[in-house]
Amino acid sequence: MVNTKTKNKPIAINVAIYARVSTEEQAEQGYSIPAQIELLRALCKSEQKVVFKEYIDAGISGKSIDKRPAIQELLRDVEQGLIHEVVVWRMDRISRKMSDLLSILDKLDHHNVKFLSYSEKQYDTKTASGKLNLQMFGAIAEFQRNSIVENVKMGMKQRARDGKWNGGNVLGYDVVEVPSGKGTDSVLMINPLEAELVRKIFRMYAAGQGLRSIANQLNKEGYKTKPGNAFSTVAVKTILNNPVYIGKIRYNVRENWNEKRRKGINPDPIIADGEHEPIIDLDMWEAVQKLYGKKSKTSPRVYEGTYLLTGLMRCPQCGGTLGAHRVKDTLKDGTVVVRRYYVCNKFKNNGSRACSSNSVRADFVESYVLERIAEVVQHPKVLDDIVNKINKDRVKSVTPLQKEIAFLEKELKTLDAQKQKYFRLYESDTIDNDFLLERLNELKGKYDTLTQRKREAERQLESNSSNPISIKEVRAVMTKFHNLLESSPHNTQKTLLQTVIKQVHIKKAGKEIEGIELEFDEGIKKYFLTLAPSTNKVEGAFAFPKQKPPYRYTLVI
Known part of the structure; x- marks a missing residue:
C-alpha cells in the first residue's frame, strides 16, 4: 500500500539567494545588501521554498565575476547539485557584463537550476522568448554600466585637465582632503622629508648614477618608497619620469588596465598644469629627461665593468651597435x-x-x-680649424636646401591640384567611388613623404641659417667638459661621454677610428652642462656665462 502522505509531499526546493552591491551604489536607495536579502527571504517564504544559503558580494563591482568570491562559491555549489534555484533582487546583480551573464545562465541551465529575478519575474529562462527578453535586458544593463563608467572617466579626465589630482599616493606629497563646494576635494601637499628624498634621487641621476645604483644606495641608507617598500629600479624610474614633480598633472597614461594591462598604453595622455606646488625645478627636470632619453637609446648591457663607450659605436659592416665583451x-x-x-x-x-x-x-x-x-x-688651433670648417659647410649647404624646399613646395601644390581634379571627376560621375579612394590613398602616400622631407629640410635650413658657431663658446664648453671628465668618478665619466658623444666612427678594418662625433644643442648646454654633477674637484662644473647658443651643431674631432 502506497503511503499517500509521502507520495503527495512536495519535494523541498533549495534556493540560493545572491546579493551584491558595488561601492558606488552603497548610498543609492534600494541597493543595500540588507534590503535585497529581506525581499528575497520574503519571496522564498511566500512560495514555501527553502533558503539553502545566502551568497553575498559586498562592495564589489559587477564588471567581472573573476574577483567575486561569493558568485564563485555559488557556481561550485551548483555544479555539486546542492541548489535547485537561484534568486536575485535584480538581474544586473549577477553581472553587468553580457558575456558573463549569459555564461552563468548557461551553466545554471546545464545543471537544471532555475533562475529567478525578483524585479523581472516575467523572464522565464526556460522559454525562447524568455531567454530573448533576458538577453535584451542584460544588454541594457551592460550598456548602463558602460555609460556610467564612461561618464566617470570623462569627469576624471576633466579634473585632470583642470589641474586637479585624481587620487593615489605619490612620494613627495601627501593627499589631503580640503573643503570644496558642497563636499571635499583631494589635493597634493608637499611632504618636506619625502620631497628632499625626491630631490636627492634627481641629483643622483644627473650626477651619472644609474637606476640600479640609485636603488641600491637608497636601500642601504634605509629609505623606503611611499608604500613602505624597498626601492627598485622601476620605482626609481617611475619617480624620474613623473611630471607631477614639476607641478604637472599626468592622467590616462594607460587605458583599460584590467583587460589590456601594459599593452593599453595611451600615446597621448593628458598633461596639464596642476594646482600643486612643484618639487623639482624645470632645469633639473629637463636635464634628467634628456639624459634618460640618451641612455634609453643605447643597447641593454649584461656587463658594464669599465666600458665607457657602450652603445656609442656602430659596426662598420652591419650598422648595429658594438657591445661589451670580455x-x-x-x-x-x-x-x-x-x-x-x-x-x-x-x-x-x-x-x-x-x-x-x-x-x-x-x-x-x-x-x-x-x-x-x-x-x-x-691645442686651440685644432679646435678653431674644426669650428671654422663647420661654419663654412653650414653656409655652403644653405642654397641647396633652399632650392630643395622650393621644389618640394611645388610638388605638394601639384598633388593638391591632382586631388581636386579627381574630386571634380567624381562629382561629374566620370569615376566611381572605389577608383577615387584608390587614387586619393596613392596621393596621400606621396604627400606625406614629401611633407616629411620638407620638414627635415626646413629644420636643417633653420640650423644652418643661424648665427655662426662661436669658437670662444665651443672652446669654453670643451675645456670645462675635459676638466670635469678628468676629475669625475667612472659612472660620471660614462654619463658625460654618453651625453655629449653622438657616435665614435670606426673604420671597416676595425683597427682605426675615423672620428668622434660630438653633438651640442641648447638642451645640453642649458640643462645639463650647467648643473655640475657630483664632484668636489671642479668647482661650478660647466657654469660658464650664459650666451645664446646655436640651434644645434656637431663637431667631428
Whole structure:
C-alpha cells in the first residue's frame, strides 16, 4: 500500500539567494545588501521554498565575476547539485557584463537550476522568448554600466585637465582632503622629508648614477618608497619620469588596465598644469629627461665593468651597435688576464651568419677618445680649424636646401591640384567611388613623404641659417667638459661621454677610428652642462656665462 502522505509531499526546493552591491551604489536607495536579502527571504517564504544559503558580494563591482568570491562559491555549489534555484533582487546583480551573464545562465541551465529575478519575474529562462527578453535586458544593463563608467572617466579626465589630482599616493606629497563646494576635494601637499628624498634621487641621476645604483644606495641608507617598500629600479624610474614633480598633472597614461594591462598604453595622455606646488625645478627636470632619453637609446648591457663607450659605436659592416665583451686567458703561470673588447652585438647574439665580430680593443678606443678630447682642448688651433670648417659647410649647404624646399613646395601644390581634379571627376560621375579612394590613398602616400622631407629640410635650413658657431663658446664648453671628465668618478665619466658623444666612427678594418662625433644643442648646454654633477674637484662644473647658443651643431674631432 502506497503511503499517500509521502507520495503527495512536495519535494523541498533549495534556493540560493545572491546579493551584491558595488561601492558606488552603497548610498543609492534600494541597493543595500540588507534590503535585497529581506525581499528575497520574503519571496522564498511566500512560495514555501527553502533558503539553502545566502551568497553575498559586498562592495564589489559587477564588471567581472573573476574577483567575486561569493558568485564563485555559488557556481561550485551548483555544479555539486546542492541548489535547485537561484534568486536575485535584480538581474544586473549577477553581472553587468553580457558575456558573463549569459555564461552563468548557461551553466545554471546545464545543471537544471532555475533562475529567478525578483524585479523581472516575467523572464522565464526556460522559454525562447524568455531567454530573448533576458538577453535584451542584460544588454541594457551592460550598456548602463558602460555609460556610467564612461561618464566617470570623462569627469576624471576633466579634473585632470583642470589641474586637479585624481587620487593615489605619490612620494613627495601627501593627499589631503580640503573643503570644496558642497563636499571635499583631494589635493597634493608637499611632504618636506619625502620631497628632499625626491630631490636627492634627481641629483643622483644627473650626477651619472644609474637606476640600479640609485636603488641600491637608497636601500642601504634605509629609505623606503611611499608604500613602505624597498626601492627598485622601476620605482626609481617611475619617480624620474613623473611630471607631477614639476607641478604637472599626468592622467590616462594607460587605458583599460584590467583587460589590456601594459599593452593599453595611451600615446597621448593628458598633461596639464596642476594646482600643486612643484618639487623639482624645470632645469633639473629637463636635464634628467634628456639624459634618460640618451641612455634609453643605447643597447641593454649584461656587463658594464669599465666600458665607457657602450652603445656609442656602430659596426662598420652591419650598422648595429658594438657591445661589451670580455675574453679571459690563463697564462702558463696560472695568471688570469682579462682583455676587454667592443664587438658587434649581432655577431655576439646570432653568430657569424649575422655579421662578423668587427672587434675593437676597449683600451685602445677609450684611450683614443680621452686623448683626442684632451688634444683639441690643449691645442686651440685644432679646435678653431674644426669650428671654422663647420661654419663654412653650414653656409655652403644653405642654397641647396633652399632650392630643395622650393621644389618640394611645388610638388605638394601639384598633388593638391591632382586631388581636386579627381574630386571634380567624381562629382561629374566620370569615376566611381572605389577608383577615387584608390587614387586619393596613392596621393596621400606621396604627400606625406614629401611633407616629411620638407620638414627635415626646413629644420636643417633653420640650423644652418643661424648665427655662426662661436669658437670662444665651443672652446669654453670643451675645456670645462675635459676638466670635469678628468676629475669625475667612472659612472660620471660614462654619463658625460654618453651625453655629449653622438657616435665614435670606426673604420671597416676595425683597427682605426675615423672620428668622434660630438653633438651640442641648447638642451645640453642649458640643462645639463650647467648643473655640475657630483664632484668636489671642479668647482661650478660647466657654469660658464650664459650666451645664446646655436640651434644645434656637431663637431667631428
